[in-house]
Amino acid sequence: MAINNSLLEKLEAIRLRFEEIGQQITDPEVIANTKKYIKLNKEYRDLEDLVNVSKEYKNLITNIQSTKTLLKDESDEEMREMARAELDEMEEKLPAMEEDIKILLLPSDPQDGKNAVVEIRSGTGGDEASIFAGDLFRMYTKFCERKGWKVEVTHVSEGTAGGYKEVVFNVTGNGVYGVLKYESGVHRVQRxxxxxxxxxxxxxxxxxxxxxxxxxxxxxxxxxxxRKDTYCSSGPGGQSVNTTYSAIRLTHIPTGIVVTCQDQKSQLKNLDKAMIELRTRIYNLEYQKYLDEISSKRKTMVSTGDRSAKIRTYNYPQGRVTDHRINYTIYNLPAVIDGDIQGLIDRLQMEENAERLRESEM
Known part of the structure; x- marks a missing residue:
């Protein structure tokens, strides 16, 4: 089996870069430059997995080569038989490991490691749509709990028969956006x-x-x-929430973007949360151009590139969930609605990686 020398060269260049960053992030001048330090730290963490996998890959190649040498020199038939079995096993492992490394070498979206702001809005279907929006919110809340992520609601507009007309929440944790981005789009329920x-x-x-x-x-x-406006919060939260001017409305005059936050009793806390959301919305005006560009190439990203696209159907009579982007159906709807969506996201990530590999090899 031929050794992939171009892959080994890439991995060696990455190892050298990893060691270089390791030295830089201990430099007092770099530590003092917060922006540069954060950027280098992120690059260091991103390269760490690749460096570890490349060590395994190089060890596997070394073991294959030494086993082939042993087969040439060894005269004992029993030893040769054992070596042949070992060699077959190792050579079988090699292509799968190379595929994994190629996927890790694909440039990641720099946004993937970020926290996320999630909005759920009820669509067609009246009260039932609001109830379904509430079901989706609980589904994501339970999923985030399983991942150890923190969920903070910033804005709520309740439905008349339960659920939500609109709910906006922040999710903080490790690599949140890279996972949740596949959820953008229109979700349908049939029941x-x-x-x-x-x-x-x-x-x-x-x-x-x-x-x-x-x-x-x-x-x-x-x-x-x-422009900052304050007003009394509405909805649940007790007397102090409803009688103090703690709710915040921010209007960004150049873009016309408006955000509100009334989740906290403290006006300062609401202002902090509203500023996070405002920065995010301004930033996403530019980011949307990038999403539009990649969504035209990849079916998995139809969701984020075109948020009006129907991405998934939850059919209660048949107990099935269908993701329309990859034409994938599973029959465990109760578990999915209870927050078990990792399997769906894994399939979408696999499909996206396959599409990106095809792109890189063209």
Missing amino acids: VPQTETQGRVHTSAASVAVLPEAEEFDVVVRTEDI
């Missing part, structure tokens, strides 16, 4: 609504938008470009 007396199945919808949270140095928002 008999609680209000339906004839037992007929209705179709309702809710839209999900996942935005990578902008960090302070990603976008500069000038104070003079923001």
Whole structure:
């Protein structure tokens, strides 16, 4: 089996870069430059997995070569038999490891490691759509709990029969956006609504938008470009929430973007959360151009490039969930609605990686 020398050369260049960054992030001058330090630290973490896999890969190649040498020199038939079995096993492993490395070598979206701002809005279907938006919110909340991610609600508009007309929340953790970005798009539900007396199945919808949270140095928002309004919060939260001017509305005058936050009793805390969301929305005006470009090439990213695209159907009578981007159906709807969506995301990531590999080899 031929050794892939071009792959080994790439891996050696990455190992040298990894060691160089390792030295830089201990330099007091770099540590003092917060922006540079954060950027280098992220690059170091991103390269770490690749460096570890490349060590395994190089060890495997060394072992293959030494086993071939042993087969040439060894005269004992029993030893030769054992060596042949070992060699077959190792040579079988090699192509799969090379595929994994090629995927790791693909340039990642720099947004993938970021936190996310998620919006869920009820669509067609009246009260049932609001109830479904509530189901989706609980699904994501439970999924985030399993991942050890923190969920903070910033804005809620409740439906008249339960659920939400709109709910906006921040998710913080490790690599949040890179996972949740596949959820952007229109989600449909097919079931008999609680209000339906004839037992007929209705179709309702809710839209999900996942935005990578902008960090302070990603976008500069000038104070003079923001109009700030305060008002009394509405909804649950007790007397103090409803009688103090703790809710915040920020309007970004150049773009017309408006964000509100009334989740906290403290006006300062609401202002902090509203600023995160405002920066994110301004940043995403530019980021959307990139999404539009890649969505035209990849079916897995139809979701984020075109948020009006129907991406998934939850069919209750048949207990099935279908992801339309990759034409993938599973029959465990109760588990999915209970937050078990990692399997769906894994399939989407696999399909996207396959598409990106094809692109890189063209």
